[in-house]
Amino acid sequence: MAKTYNLAVKTKNAKNKETQKMKIAISAESTIDMPKELLEKYDIHTVAFTILLGDKLALDGEITPTEIFDFVGKTKILPKTSAVNEEQYKEHFANLKKDYDAVLHFSLSSEMSSAYSNAVKASEHFENIHVFDTRSLSTGIALQAIYAKKLVDQGLEFNKIIEKMNEIIPHTQASFVLKKLDYLYKGGRCSSLAYFGANLLGLKPQIIVKDGSMKSHHKYRGTMQKVVADYCRDTLAEFNNPDTDVAFITYSSATDEMIAEAETALKNAGFKTIYKTLAGATASL
Numbered sequence: 001m002a003k004t005y006n007l008a009v010k011t012k013n014a015k016n017k018e019t020q021k022m023k024i025a026i027s028a029e030s031t032i033d034m035p036k037e038l039l040e041k042y043d044i045h046t047v048a049f050t051i052l053l054g055d056k057l058a059l060d061g062e063i064t065p066t067e068i069f070d071f072v073g074k075t076k077i078l079p080k081t082s083a084v085n086e087e088q089y090k091e092h093f094a095n096l097k098k099d100y101d102a103v104l105h106f107s108l109s110s111e112m113s114s115a116y117s118n119a120v121k122a123s124e125h126f127e128n129i130h131v132f133d134t135r136s137l138s139t140g141i142a143l144q145a146i147y148a149k150k151l152v153d154q155g156l157e158f159n160k161i162i163e164k165m166n167e168i169i170p171h172t173q174a175s176f177v178l179k180k181l182d183y184l185y186k187g188g189r190c191s192s193l194a195y196f197g198a199n200l201l202g203l204k205p206q207i208i209v210k211d212g213s214m215k216s217h218h219k220y221r222g223t224m225q226k227v228v229a230d231y232c233r234d235t236l237a238e239f240n241n242p243d244t245d246v247a248f249i250t251y252s253s254a255t256d257e258m259i260a261e262a263e264t265a266l267k268n269a270g271f272k273t274i275y276k277t278l279a280g281a282t283a284s285l
Contacts, residue, residue, distance in 0.1 A: 009184050021164035022104040022128075025100040026153050027092070028145050029115055030107045033250055042149045045091040049115075050082040051281045065252035065284040083108075083115040087260045089122030090195040093129055102158050104165070106145045109135050111212035127263055129232075130162050135212035138283040139248035139275075140174025145247055166231065173239070175208040175217065176250075177231045180226055206231055215244040222274070226256045232265035253278040 017134040032039075039046060049060040053071050060081070068079060086094075096103050100156035105123070110133045123129040134141045147168055151161045204227045206218040218234050220227040249262045259276055266274050 001010060014214075022102055022158060023100045024098045025103045025147050025160060026145050027096060027103050027105040027153070028141055029108055029158045030277055030280055031113075031137060031282045032106070032141045032145060033277055033283055034142050035277055038142075038275065038277070042146050044149070045092075045096060045104070045144050047084050047088060049084060052080040052082065054079075058278050063281045065279055065281065067251070068281050068284050083113045084118060084120045084182075086118045089119050090125060093126050095124055097126055097129075103130070104148050104158075104161065105129065105131045106134050106141050106148070106150075108141065109133065109209070109212040110138055111135070112137060112214070117268070128158065132165060133212070134172070135169055136172050136209050136281060137214075138172045138174060138176075139250045139277060140172050140209060142248060143172055143246060161227045171178045171207075173235075173242075175235060177204060177220065177227055179253075180205055195247075206234070224259055225255070225261065226253075227275055228261050232262050236265060236269050242269075244270045244272055246275070248271045249274065249276045250279050250283070251276075252284040 025045055026043060027045045027047070030046050032044065032045065032046060034042075034046075039042075046061070048062075051060055051063055051064075051068075052056045053068075054075060054077055071227070072078060093103060097161075103123075103126075105119055107119045116131065116133045119131045121133050132144070134144055144165065148161060148165055151164055156164065203219045203221060204224070205216050207214050208217045209215075218231070220230050222230075243253065247266050249259060249266070251259065252275040262277065263274055
C-alpha cells in the first residue's frame with residue numbers, strides 16, 4: 001500500500017482558520033524506468049505505455065529489452081510504442097484521487113511523445129493535478145520525481161513544489177551512448193546519412209536530451225568498455241557544480257565491467273546514491 005505525504009495548508013472555514021493535511025501523490029509514466037522496489041521506496045505511482053510486437057500487445061515494464069531485441073532479431077520488425085491515452089490517464093488520476101488530495105505527474109518530454117498532451121487534457125477533469133513536461137526521458141524523469149518526493153516530505157505546499165520543480169526541470173541531465181544507431185534509424189529518429197556514416201566509420205554516438213529532444217553530441221570509437229569510460233569522463237566534465245545526491249546508471253545491454261566503470265566514475269565525482277537500473281522497453285526503442 002502506498003504511503004501518503006502530508007502537507008500543511010491553511011484553509012478558512014466559516015468560524016476560524018485551521019490546518020488541514022493535503023496528501024500529495026507523485027505520478028509518472030512507465031517511461032520513468034524505475035524498478036518496483038524504487039517505485040515503492042519513493043512512493044511513485046505509474047501508468048504504462050503499450051508495446052506492440054507484431055500482433056501481440058504488452059505493457060511497458062512487463063517486457064524486457066532482451067525480449068525486444070530477440071523479437072527484432074527473429075522477425076526483423078521493430079516494435080511500436082503507444083503513449084498513454086486521455087482515457088487511461090483519467091482512470092489513473094481518478095484512482096489516485098480516491099486516496100490523495102493532489103497529484104504531481106511527471107510526463108515524458110512533449111517533444112518525444114503525445115503523453116504530456118494527453119495527461120494535461122485528462123488532468124483538466126480534476127482539481128489539484130499538475131502535469132510537468134519533464135523535457136526528459138527514462139531515469140532523467142526519475143531524478144525529477146525523486147526530488148519532488150523530497151519536497152513533499154519537507155512539507156512544502158503544493159504550489160511551492162510546482163514552482164521549485166519548474167526551476168529544477170531545465171537543469172536535469174540525461175544522456176546515453178549507443179553501440180549502433182539501428183533502432184534510432186528504424187524508428188525514424190536519425191537520417192540515413194548519419195546511420196550509414198556512423199556504421200562506416202565505426203562511430204558510437206552519445207545522445208543527449210536537450211530542450212526536450214534527443215540530439216547527437218560526442219562520437220566515440222573503440223571497444224564499448226573504452227567508450228563507456230570516455231563517455232563518463234566527458235559527461236561529468238561538462239557539469240558545473242552538479243547535485244550529487246542521486247544518479248542513475250540505466251542500461252538495456254551492458255557488461256558488468258561497463259556498469260562498474262560508470263559506477264566508479266560517479267563515485268569519484270562524489271555522487272552519494274547511485275542506482276543501477278534496467279531500461280524499459282520504451283527507452284530501448
